[in-house]
Amino acid sequence: MKQLVVFIERKLEDKEVICLSFYSQPDGPVMGNGSFKSSVLLPGEKEAFYVGPPTKEKLPKNSLEGSVLLGTISYGKPKKNPVSYQISYQVPPNKLDEGKGKGSSTPCTKSVSERIEEEVRDTKIKVLASLEQGTDEERSEWKKLSMSLKSEYPKYTPLLAKILEGLLAQNNVKDKICHYEEIIDAADEVVDSVDTDELMKYFSLKNDPEDEGAENIKKKMETTRNQFADALYQKGLAMAEIESLKGQKDSAVDDDFVRVMVVQGEKNSAVASTEGENVVDTTDDRTVPDLFEENFKELRKWVDLKSSKYGTLLVIRERRCGRLGTALKAVNDIIQDPGEPPKKKLYELKLSLLDEIGWGHLVSYERQWMHIRFPASLPLF
Numbered sequence: 001m002k003q004l005v006v007f008i009e010r011k012l013e014d015k016e017v018i019c020l021s022f023y024s025q026p027d028g029p030v031m032g033n034g035s036f037k038s039s040v041l042l043p044g045e046k047e048a049f050y051v052g053p054p055t056k057e058k059l060p061k062n063s064l065e066g067s068v069l070l071g072t073i074s075y076g077k078p079k080k081n082p083v084s085y086q087i088s089y090q091v092p093p094n095k096l097d098e099g100k101g102k103g104s105s106t107p108c109t110k111s112v113s114e115r116i117e118e119e120v121r122d123t124k125i126k127v128l129a130s131l132e133q134g135t136d137e138e139r140s141e142w143k144k145l146s147m148s149l150k151s152e153y154p155k156y157t158p159l160l161a162k163i164l165e166g167l168l169a170q171n172n173v174k175d176k177i178c179h180y181e182e183i184i185d186a187a188d189e190v191v192d193s194v195d196t197d198e199l200m201k202y203f204s205l206k207n208d209p210e211d212e213g214a215e216n217i218k219k220k221m222e223t224t225r226n227q228f229a230d231a232l233y234q235k236g237l238a239m240a241e242i243e244s245l246k247g248q249k250d251s252a253v254d255d256d257f258v259r260v261m262v263v264q265g266e267k268n269s270a271v272a273s274t275e276g277e278n279v280v281d282t283t284d285d286r287t288v289p290d291l292f293e294e295n296f297k298e299l300r301k302w303v304d305l306k307s308s309k310y311g312t313l314l315v316i317r318e319r320r321c322g323r324l325g326t327a328l329k330a331v332n333d334i335i336q337d338p339g340e341p342p343k344k345k346l347y348e349l350k351l352s353l354l355d356e357i358g359w360g361h362l363v364s365y366e367r368q369w370m371h372i373r374f375p376a377s378l379p380l381f
Contacts, residue, residue, distance in 0.1 A: 021052040067091045160190045161227040180238040187235035194228045232299040239292045308337040
């Protein structure tokens with residue numbers, strides 16, 4: 001039985017379905033240009049196009065090397081195709097094996113001591129990431145280790161990104177405003193450690209695909225860019241949370257403030273009438289910069305803010321600007337994105353926007369659907 005070969009077939013879920021790319025030139029799948037556009041053919045006419053393989057990011061997580069993906073292809077208008085044909089793709093071997101073979105043939109330029117220092121540094125970062133922060137004592141130990149590693153490697157971006165992730169993972173924080181301020185400071189440290197000029201210079205040029213070290217450099221630059229963008233994104237969310245918390249506190253003391261102003265109104269008016277000639281306008285004409293808007297514009301240079309990963313910040317920004325309809329459209333686009341399953345926070349954000357707009361009938365309708373989309377408990381059978 002151990003020597004028998006087992007073939008397992010399963011259907012992909014809707015979120016795992018892969019859409020292929022089509023090109024008008026043979027080298028389109030390799031170069032990534034010359035995408036094929038649909039055209040109408042008369043009977044007897046012919047036109048060539050080339051199907052590109054799916055990228056590794058689009059492959060299902062459990063598709064191992066040698067797995068065969070089967071699909072269908074048809075020629076005609078959507079939902080009106082008379083005939084469909086089978087198309088297959090075999091998952092190729094992992095390139096890591098090739099990289100190991102190349103690495104063994106090329107000599108390493110780093111000395112033994114440098115490699116040991118890098119291994120020790122990476123191990124320390126892994127230990128930091130593995131620490132739990134459920135209690136105050138565990139959070140204190142995590143903070144001590146993070147401060148020690150930060151003083152030892154002050155400008156190392158992966159370490160600073162791990163510290164930011166650790167702060168985001170903390171729960172049951174008593175002083176939320178102080179916690180979000182710590183997140184902003186950690187995000188600023190990540191942003192300051194990244195050389196943006198080097199990143200822009202790298203991504204503005206095309207790399208040589210035949211260069212052996214180009215793949216490693218590409219992965220490193222993409223990781224740095226993602227860490228930089230995530231830091232800006234989390235900083236924007238923290239700023240919005242602080243504004244929301246401070247706004248709640250201000251609204252809570254508004255009534256008391258109005259009462260005090262009514263009591264002191266007569267005295268202030270009397271003083272103003274006697275000393276009106278000596279009043280000096282001390283207001284400053286300089287406007288305070290909007291740090292949230294500056295951070296948003298910087299993030300917009302690097303990523304697509306309409307994507308599901310960063311779209312929440314776009315919704316918050318449109319809401320801050322008073323464009324509630326645009327914010328509602330943005331959150332609907334994120335919810336309808338087939339790439340990721342919908343999250344409860346997005347629907348709660350949609351409910352708050354509908355309530356702020358004043359569409360009570362839609363609010364009640366969506367709240368009824370919330371019990372269906374996100375039930376409190378699932379049946380046993």
